């Protein structure tokens with residue numbers, strides 16, 4: 317089965333929604349597809365069902381949702397892009413079917429994931445990703461009265477702490493590895509560049525004011541028999557122990573580069589290289605949002621509008637947004653500087669600590685390897701079901717390995733889809 321669209325947008329987060337709306341409003345035949353059951357991406361996940369009190373930005377989501385519905389754009393939920401079998405063609409799995417979609421322009425908006433670093437006890441039940449715990453919350457997890465410690469780095473920690481607090485959790489501590497000095501520096505720059513972002517951070521902090529927010533702080537170990545019972549945190553050089561039900565960690569975010577890499581887009585410093593019209597190094601392929609550098613919701617929306625306009629041939633409208641875009645690109649660099657990971661975090665994992673949890677590969681086994689490829693070949697690190705999505709980013713930090721590689725299928729696929737692919741390929 318095959319279909320053709322003028323513009324295909326992969327990823328229905330804020331960036332993808334904005335791109336699809338602008339291209340479709342300009343009269344293009346657009347398909348917006350995402351593996352999730354509804355548009356919204358990470359930040360707007362579950363916003364259809366939630367109240368304004370629980371969900372900041374909900375009104376903004378509803379505005380984009382309304383515009384999207386009014387355009388008549390094809391919205392394919394639960395559709396995963398698996399491969400790119402030919403130039404200007406994607407292979408998509410949707411409702412047990414494998415479909416080849418061809419396009420005039422492709423806009424990739426596949427977002428980012430959390431970086432998780434290994435430390436003793438990180439694989440215990442009850443230790444989760446910060447955004448992961450937020451997703452459980454949005455899917456109905458009752459956290460009222462639950463004791464949570466948040467640890468890692470980046471603005472996501474404060475945003476998740478605020479969501480958990482609003483939902484009635486008892487957030488005991490936010491442990492931020494960055495120093496107080498770098499955060500003050502970030503705040504001063506933001507006050508001039510994007511004061512709205514500073515206000516957003518201040519609002520989250522106000523909502524979590526009963527929780528200590530410690531800088532120069534990180535989790536050293538997590539312990540428990542069947543599941544997590546306590547964590548040890550190093551705060552300004554001293555170790556503290558606390559009993560808790562959940563430990564939610566995220567060491568900033570890393571872009572989901574699998575699809576851009578598969579298509580051959582140039583990548584530098586962990587992000588896709590694009591110009592001010594969001595064009596990648598591959599003809600007809602534009603990239604937006606977290607893929608081009610982790611910069612949050614507003615950056616994704618601006619880049620989405622630029623790409624949507626550009627794909628529809630409205631370059632004047634696209635160029636009008638460039639001054640705004642430049643501010644958001646500066647914001648990306650400020651975040652990278654402020655939340656750069658400190659070297660001490662490299663020594664948290666002990667020889668017996670698991671680094672690749674899919675294949676049970678310990679740090680000790682990785683020490684003998686000199687590259688990501690060697691680690692894959694000799695230890696099966698990164699060869700399990702997550703295909704290196706978690707341990708790849710961790711080993712990049714631990715050993716400086718380049719763990720970026722992609723081959724089809726870029727997402728887990730049904731056997732029948734894979735069989736379909738073989739039949740077509742033969």
Ligand SMILES: Cc1cc2nc3c(=O)[nH]c(=O)nc-3n(C[C@H](O)[C@H](O)[C@H](O)COP(=O)(O)OP(=O)(O)OC[C@H]3O[C@@H](n4cnc5c(N)ncnc54)[C@H](O)[C@@H]3O)c2cc1C
Pocket residue numbers: 326327328329330331332349350351352356357358359360395396397398425426427428429430446447448450472475476569572575604605606607611612613616726727
């Ligand atoms: C777990 C998590 C939680 C977050 N929570 C917050 C928060 O509370 N507050 C905040 O300010 N920021 C949060 N962020 C950051 C926020 O996600 C981004 O700032 C913003 O959503 C960026 O939008 P985007 O359009 O670039 O990508 P995203 O919103 O990440 O959307 C990308 C979409 O692409 C889809 N996708 C990826 N690959 C494929 C494929 N091959 N086929 C089909 N679909 C695909 C994904 O399912 C996803 O829906 C969070 C990030 C993460 C990773």
